[in-house]
Amino acid sequence: MASHINNVASSDIPQVTKVEFYEQIRWGDMLFCSGREPVSRAIQCVTHSPFSHVLFAWLPAHAGQWLTLEATMQRGVHVGKLSDYLDGYDGDLVLARRSAVTDAEKFAELNAGLSVLEDAYDWQQEFSFVGHKLIRTLPVVKPKGEYYCSGLMWLMSLASNWPLQMPGPELPAPEDNWTDPSVGPVCAIVKLAQSSEAACNQIRCA
Numbered sequence: 342m343a344s345h346i347n348n349v350a351s352s353d354i355p356q357v358t359k360v361e362f363y364e365q366i367r368w369g370d371m372l373f374c375s376g377r378e379p380v381s382r383a384i385q386c387v388t389h390s391p392f393s394h395v396l397f398a399w400l401p402a403h404a405g406q407w408l409t410l411e412a413t414m415q416r417g418v419h420v421g422k423l424s425d426y427l428d429g430y431d432g433d434l435v436l437a438r439r440s441a442v443t444d445a446e447k448f449a450e451l452n453a454g455l456s457v458l459e460d461a462y463d464w465q466q467e468f469s470f471v472g473h474k475l476i477r478t479l480p481v482v483k484p485k486g487e488y489y490c491s492g493l494m495w496l497m498s499l500a501s502n503w504p505l506q507m508p509g510p511e512l513p514a515p516e517d518n519w520t521d522p523s524v525g526p527v528c529a530i531v532k533l534a535q536s537s538e539a540a541c542n543q544i545r546c547a
Contacts, residue, residue, distance in 0.1 A: 344520065350433065368400055371437045375435075376393055378393075380414070408422060435529045442503050443501075454496070
């Protein structure tokens with residue numbers, strides 16, 4: 342089980358090179374991202390977590406590269422390349438695994454994610470959960486078939502016997518995915534040395 346951490350670099354998660362990362366990744370693993378973009382830092386600050394994005398990694402049969410299934414603000418639910426994160430992402434990356442989930446369940450999860458492919462990224466829903474965590478009286482936008490990253494992971498997990506936790510009325514944040522009892526850390530690629538608390542301080546000073 343993954344425990345809350347304040348900083349990827351100072352955690353006890355084994356730090357690896359890109360080559361070692363590819364040696365350790367397994368089909369159906371999750372990748373947690375800690376980025377520098379203002380929106381990423383805002384999510385990290387509000388959720389008291391270093392993580393602002395999460396995605397599902399998979400390797401199609403006979404494919405030459407690892408792919409991702411994720412939801413981003415720019416592209417909605419889509420298939421991407423894992424190498425885009427390992428080569429170009431400006432932040433820390435943590436590989437995590439749900440060891441109890443069988444291969445058959447991982448395929449079912451993937452199919453659940455592909456069933457909402459190209460659905461819009463529900464930025465209103467995401468920002469409503471951020472606002473709700475800041476001011477509890479603000480309303481939460483209910484799920485309506487459009488998902489942000491950790492909400493997509495939750496939807497996909499319903500196809501297995503190990504659904505990810507859904508805390509309260511809002512869909513889970515990346516931190517909720519991370520601290521789910523079924524999720525365990527594997528390794529990390531560290532590019533930043535900044536804690537989520539330091540990121541919050543920068544936001545307050547901006």
